[in-house]
Amino acid sequence: MPWKYASSGLVLVAALLAGCSTTSESSKPAESSAATELGHSRCDAAAAQFAVGKPATPALLEQARVKAGAQTARVLGPNDMITMEYRSDRLNLNTDQAATVNRVNCG
Template identity: 30%
Template structure:
């Protein structure tokens, strides 16, 4: 087999070896460390916070990891499903909650 073909084939095999399928998941494939439930940090349950000033919210009681994000603030692009991100407007009011 050509070296040009061997590397992509081995890479695909390595990635597919990390994927798992569980019988109770309906055949869905998940990668280790990723939660496919859609709300691993509890953002949906905390939507009542939208419209509130972040200064009036006890951030430590929300989730294990909370990241308030101000407009224009640089943020890392690493995915952490358990992290609750709070998008804020210019006045520090929560406008969106999301996991990652």
């Protein structure tokens, strides 16, 4: 009886360890294609630089988001409290007191 439990325990451990193994070459393309399928992509702030100097409007925010390839976008005022986590798929339009865009960045 104890051998039955010991052998089934060894099989279980072997199965768990096999599930944790990875291959370095084959997993990278799968990760990038999975990220693309889910819609997560990196933001390109350079593509949205056209917004600098313009008044921040919802239409400008959406146009900049699309051109930058970002999933989300937000307008940040000079005194706004913001979260500090970095998200490579988010576009930020930073504005001055007059709500004019003075900086475009991702994060």
